[in-house]
Amino acid sequence: MVNLIRKDIRLGVHPLFLIMPLLTGALMFIPGWIYFIVILYFCWITIPNMFNQLRSQNDLMFTSMMPVTKRDIVKARIFVIAGLELAHVVVALVFGLISQRLYPDLTYVFFPPNLGFFGLCLAMLAIFNLVFIPMYYKTAYKFGMALLASTVAATLFAGITQWVGIAHSGMNRIFYGTEANSVALQAFILIAGIVIFLAITALAYRIAVKRFLQVEIQ
Amino acid sequence: MQALDIRNVNKKFPSFELKDVSFQLEKGYIMGFIGVNGAGKTTTIKSILNMTHIDSGEIHILGKSMAEHELELKQEIGFAFGSIDFYTRSKIKTLTDTIKKFYQNWDDQIYSNYMRRFKLDENKKIADLSTGMKVKYSLALALSHGAKLLILDEPTSGLDPASRDDLLDLFQELIAEGEVSILFSTHITSDLEKCADFITFIANGQIVLSGEKEEFKEAYLLVNGSKSQLEQVKDQMISYKTNSFGFTGLIQANDFDPSSGIKAATPSLEDILIYYTKKGENIHG
Numbered sequence: 001m002v003n004l005i006r007k008d009i010r011l012g013v014h015p016l017f018l019i020m021p022l023l024t025g026a027l028m029f030i031p032g033w034i035y036f037i038v039i040l041y042f043c044w045i046t047i048p049n050m051f052n053q054l055r056s057q058n059d060l061m062f063t064s065m066m067p068v069t070k071r072d073i074v075k076a077r078i079f080v081i082a083g084l085e086l087a088h089v090v091v092a093l094v095f096g097l098i099s100q101r102l103y104p105d106l107t108y109v110f111f112p113p114n115l116g117f118f119g120l121c122l123a124m125l126a127i128f129n130l131v132f133i134p135m136y137y138k139t140a141y142k143f144g145m146a147l148l149a150s151t152v153a154a155t156l157f158a159g160i161t162q163w164v165g166i167a168h169s170g171m172n173r174i175f176y177g178t179e180a181n182s183v184a185l186q187a188f189i190l191i192a193g194i195v196i197f198l199a200i201t202a203l204a205y206r207i208a209v210k211r212f213l214q215v216e217i218q
Numbered sequence: 219m220q221a222l223d224i225r226n227v228n229k230k231f232p233s234f235e236l237k238d239v240s241f242q243l244e245k246g247y248i249m250g251f252i253g254v255n256g257a258g259k260t261t262t263i264k265s266i267l268n269m270t271h272i273d274s275g276e277i278h279i280l281g282k283s284m285a286e287h288e289l290e291l292k293q294e295i296g297f298a299f300g301s302i303d304f305y306t307r308s309k310i311k312t313l314t315d316t317i318k319k320f321y322q323n324w325d326d327q328i329y330s331n332y333m334r335r336f337k338l339d340e341n342k343k344i345a346d347l348s349t350g351m352k353v354k355y356s357l358a359l360a361l362s363h364g365a366k367l368l369i370l371d372e373p374t375s376g377l378d379p380a381s382r383d384d385l386l387d388l389f390q391e392l393i394a395e396g397e398v399s400i401l402f403s404t405h406i407t408s409d410l411e412k413c414a415d416f417i418t419f420i421a422n423g424q425i426v427l428s429g430e431k432e433e434f435k436e437a438y439l440l441v442n443g444s445k446s447q448l449e450q451v452k453d454q455m456i457s458y459k460t461n462s463f464g465f466t467g468l469i470q471a472n473d474f475d476p477s478s479g480i481k482a483a484t485p486s487l488e489d490i491l492i493y494y495t496k497k498g499e500n501i502h503g
Contacts, residue, residue, distance in 0.1 A: 003319045010316050011305050062304040064269050066320045067292035217269035 004068060004076030012054050013080065017046045021084070025091035031103045034110045035096065036158040039121045042088045043128055043151045047081075051136070051143040060140050064217045074209050078133060082201050085125045093118045108176060111165055116175050116186030119193030120161055126200035128154040133201075137208035140215050219281055221245040221367050221399035227265055227275030234423060236261055239275070241418045241428040245366075246396035248389055250410035250431075251403040252487065253420035254495050259403040262420065263371050266401075267297070280366055293322060296360020298353050300372040306345040310338065310355065321363035329362035350381035357388070361398075368392070370402040374409050382406075386413040407487035417487065421494050431487075439474050440485035442466040447480050457496040468493035 009018070024041040027033065054060070063073055096113025111117040128150045135146035165175050174185055222243040229236040236258050243249045253259050264270040266277055268288050277284040279291045305313055318324040333340065336354040338347075347355060353373045360368055374382045390413050392398045404410065410417060410431070418428040427434060441451065444464040451469060452458075458467025468485060476482070485493075 003316075006319065007316045010312060011308055057305045057307075058302055059304070061269075061299070061302060065267065065292070065297050066317070067289045068320065069289065214271070216271065217264065 001068075001072045001076050001079075003066075004063070004072060005079055007063070008076065008080045011057070012059055013050050013084075014053065017050060017084070020046055021087040021091040024088065025095045028092050028095035028099045028113055029102070031099070031106050032108050032110065034162070035092070035113050035117065036111070036121065036124070036162065038092050039088055039124065040151075040155060040158065042085060042125075043147075043154055046084060047132070048143070048147055051147070055141050055143070060217055070212055071209050074137060074205060074212050078129075078201065078205050078208070081129070081133070082197075085129075085197075089118055089121055089125070092121070109166070110162060111175055114175070114183070114186050116189040119186070119189035119191070120158075120175075122190075122193035122197040124154050124157045124161075126197045127157050129197075129201045129204045133204040134207040134211060137212045137215070140212055141218065219245045220278065221247075221280060222249075222266070222401060223276075223278040224262075224266065225276045225278075227262070227277065228273045229261065229265060229270060230273055231261075234258070234261070236265065236272075236423045239265075239420070239423075239425050241425055243399055243401055243416065245280075245399050246393055247415040248393055248400045248402070248413055249416040249418055250407075250414035250487075251401055251418050251420065252405065252407060252410060252491060253403075254405055254491065257420045258423040259420060260371055261423075263369055263401075263403060266369060267292075267295070293363065294366045296357070296363070296365030296368045298356030298360070298368070298370045298373050300349070300353060300370070300375050303344060303352065307343060309341055309343055310347075311340040313344065314340070314359065317359060318362070323364040325362055325364065329358060332358035332361055348381075349376040350378075350385065353377075353385060354388075357392075361392070366398060368398060368400045368402075370400065372403055372405070374402075374404055374406055382409060383412075389413050405491070407491055410487055419490065419494070421497075426494060435484050435487065435490070437471055438485050438490055439469050439471050439482040440466065440489050441469050441474065441480050441482045443480040447478070450478055451480060457493045459496075 020042070024038050027038045028035060092113070093115075096118070099113055111120070131153045132146050132150035135149060136143050164171050166172065174182060174189075177183075220242050224242070225240045227236055227239040234256075239258070239262055241249075251259055251262070261270060265272050266279070266284070268277075268284055280294060282291060284291055314329070318326075318329075336351070336358060338351060338355055338358065344352065344355075353370075357368070374385060377385065386409055389400055389402070393400060414431055416429065417431050417434045419426045419434070427437060429437070438456075441455075442464060445460070448458065448460070448465045451474070454469055454473040456468045456470065458465045468489060469482075474480075474482060
């Protein structure tokens, strides 16, 4: 398993995408921006490039010839995806908290980069994983439709929650509030986000393995 | 011991079918796996490597069932796919460093010996290697992890005659000690004339014949004669070509009557391959 993760990082994922969390994370310093986009860049840029590279370099065939189980092939890939996602979230979170200190008097139209917002980001990535990973592992090389469906799902989630956050006064208080009990609630939402992310990604893994076991390696 | 034992493998695809594929390769020998493009060579190889789900049948490698001991056996199998490249933009060094971690018996000393012998520069990218060099690199990898069975899919296709000859000499050298066995598929039959001990011939997803090379050739006769003679043997022929002088065709040796006066000779592997492929159709040349 560790060998497979090492293989993906050394051969499959271009080094640019390993520092991408820092590059997109820096966008957190744009005051009052739609910060969901910072995380969505992972789905829009990193995933298609990474999977295109894997396909053009015949990774599936290459990996299948190594002494590894099909289960581990899927597990390792999901570790790489989830690892990169978490790197994006962690960097964005740190930069986001700095950004809030930099602009203390800013009135946020879109979600401010607080802990609660990052809970929503994790839920968004969980949705992305749940759609993308099982769809991709039907063939383990075609990713176009899987990417389209999963990005649409994640973007819709972002759009709808943002709209609710603006339009609904209760939700607005929870996600925009700066007083102590709002902050505590936001921390709780982040924890819930982490749990949802891990549980849903694990579910995506289980479905993906079942499908991948049926795949004929081309 | 059998290095490779394939019994009654069946696999149905929408447009193609492997039917009851069986053959055995004795340890320490080279088996040529021949057939025209699309005959089922690569599908069979993928079935051996468990990359395709077979519908029925059994595959044993080095005495163990592939279905039950896949991981353990993959440690002992080396492979080279002549027509498929992996990670061509990476340097040899990077690729080797990644691959070697997967193998318990990896030996750096053996690896550097082969790299020197094959004149492979570790700092080159895979894309910069010639076809022959790529096959040699795959062999260096396989031998460095102590592979006992080498499965090579068309390793000589696309090579110039000198590189082919060089590679075939290498195959013979590898099996000399009796530990390594080689199954290699090809449609270049002259390669097999030079180095194979056994031949397995596949056509339309079915094994036509599998056996020792000379016996294999002796099982058939290449016959030629006049048009009137053709009428005598027409029904027994596997296939034949006619021309203004008469006909040439392939027949099974035990269907041939030596007293018929028709000229007969031992066919080359290429003759067998060509006439078998034309089975069922008459060729007018």
